[in-house]
Amino acid sequence: MKRRTAELSADDLETLARSPDEGLRVKAALHPHTPLATLLSLAADQAIGVRRALARRTGAPREVLARLARDPTRAVRCAVAAHPGCDEPLRRLLWTDGDGNVRAIAKHAAAIPHHFSEDLARIARNEAVPASVLAEFAELGGQARCAVASHRECPRGWLERFRHDADAAVRLVAETRMGLSLDTLRAFARHRSPSYRVAAAASLPWDDAEMPALLADSHEPVLLALLRRPDFPAAFYAQITDNPPPVVRLVLATHEALDAAHLQRLLRDPRADVRRRVAQRRALSAEQFAALANDDDDRVKRELAKRPDCPEAWLRRWCVAPSEWLRRVVFTHPGVTPDILVNASALPDNHEEIAKHPLTPEKLLAQLADSAGVFVRGAVAQNPSTPERVLSQLARDADSYVRLQVGRNETCPLSLLLDLEHDPDFVVRRHIVWRADCPLDILRRRAADENAHVRYAVADHRQATAEVLSGLARDGAMFVRARAKERLSGS
Template sequence: MPLAYRGTLTAADVDVMSWPYAAIALIDEGRGLPEWPRFLAAHPDAEIRWKLASCPGLPPDVVDLLAADPDVEVVEEVARWTESPVTARLARHPDPRVRIAVAFNPTTPLEAVLALAEDPELPLRWALSERTDLPQALYARLADDPNDRVRAAYARNPGIGPALIHVLAADPEIQVRRAVAEHPHVPLDLLAELVVDDRAAWNPLPRISAATPAELAELAGSPHTAVRMLVAQRRDLPAELRDALAVDTDASVVRAVAPHPGLSEELLRAMVARHGVQVLSRVAANPDASGSLLEFVTRHRPGVRNALKEVAEHPRATGPALLPCLADRTARPPAAAHPALPPEVITGLLADEDRRVAKEAAGNPSLPRAVMVELVP
């Protein structure tokens, strides 16, 4: 099977009777022969039929055959993965495992899902958590679950409406409230309240990513540092908004905006002057940082190890900026690979006791040609 998935085998190489698993791998990739699925759907080995059942694009008659398989695990696999209308029929299957699998399938018709939701035999709390087309009353019932992870799954579902968003935003469990903040349509005023309650936990959020320029400007003027920090994480801010955040009084906001392209060297140096080690590595990560600025970063005292690594990997780093990076264990290998490193230094690193450093130096394009020739066996 690995050979088939890697493209080494083709349909012409495979005897379906001798290598059924390889044939299934090719069917799964859309490279099998048309007659194979019908042959394998009647295979005496239930595991082979089970594997076939998850393949996409099976002919309708093959899906129908698998949906009527005597092995319930085969039927369950069909119910979970097929895009065929057979799911409507399988929603009435006598085995609850099959009906749950139908509920997990995103392509099951809504009317079948609603019928399953009324089935007292089925624990559907997880099964419908990714459906975005359910009635709000059903979402409210499913989200009213004692398990906070289940409530969190529904809290981030784009299908839930404003009323349920507000209910879940008041949930006593922090992970549920964090999930509400990840909802793509959470109201901005509510998002601000959630962020203020838990400012240390936020990664870039969908609602912030989708905010309009006017909304971004409003959020950037928030009295809450965490809100401004979320705005500062965007890398497509209007220049005037980006520059305003660059001179924010809070280091966490400045740290977030520091890698933003387009910032002037004057602003980047001012960040370091005002906030020091708190922003040093992020300034070094700015794609527009000049060689002289990167030298300035490596001379800063106290230093920051992450800043040295950022400099070592920066395409604009100069030789003087790279030399201090060689003193750091983490920054030393990328510095050894940087073409701006002086040739004599690169040559000296070929004998470095750290084999990673020696290997990077050996592959450095600035290694003198004569030394390269000596390295060739």
């Protein structure tokens, strides 16, 4: 007859702990009478399930939790972080664990002391901290040890210890800080961890025997580390894999010394952002420009239209393209000519952009001044190249928006300003007053305007005299009086 679980002796539990059956070892780990020595032996069990059960054990001894808090398996450390018997020193260890999930559980289980988080932030920012604080964090989780190893005051003896740390990230920081030897860099180049190969790619000599393997590496950060070296030899472009990852192709697209074979492939790259980056290259041959100019993606053409060396023939062609954004880039190009603007006027959607362009011929501006579109007429009205006779016509426009734009035009003659100051729309009159060059006579007359907003604009004008402001200080509108008094007091 089987004995009850509660009657198992220490020898029985020790036998269960050595059983080849994982389930029996789990039972030994969870039994309330299992001796501490047996629990500590189970903390080193090869089965994750046993160690995880031990970390979840109710009333687990502190010595067991301390050993499991440094367990190589994330699930075990997560169980320790959630254990109610985990004290503050263990919490601190887990708060700085190298795994974000462990840190999140530990932070959720108990509040972090403010000074502790502040000290860790100061170490990470490389600020001066007491040696005792560095020593405390050097014994904590991988995140804390990485910060200590990166700190400028980290003793060399600690760096030597960190070189043999269980955490690969800590070892890499320590190796980098101590100065990597050529043999170490070569070992890094063959390391299975990409972070080590990145360190090797950034520092190995170009003639080293390990360099071809790094150039053929399929991991993006490794190739990027090579390409971002300022001394990258042009002869090495041919050794890069023919189909590198997208991020690498983006970097390659702007390398001026890129070999012709890679560049030709990038011109036909399936990703539009790569072709856009090629269009931003400092120099493009006529054949390369033509290949990109016939691209199906308008964003590639827009990058070409921004180039100072964009040929006039392409600007003339794109000024009537279906894409509105492409046409707008063409109109802002310094090489656009009046002939191109006239050619673009064949498309009604271009009329507003053409009407505001300073190079638009006067004849075309006169035609656009008769447009049915109020915003087109408004654009003509604000164009500094619009002749006076056309401005005079627009100053009598039926829409107040157009008349307002005439009043805002820097080249608007005084005769039109004198007419517009009596405009029936107070917004037009206010814009006349807002002009920095508004004549003093207009300011005096508009100080008696029927609209309070116009009178406020007078009170706010920097050219308003004390005589004008004194009258407005007795204005019927409170906000006008207040502004006039502020101006009189020097505010």
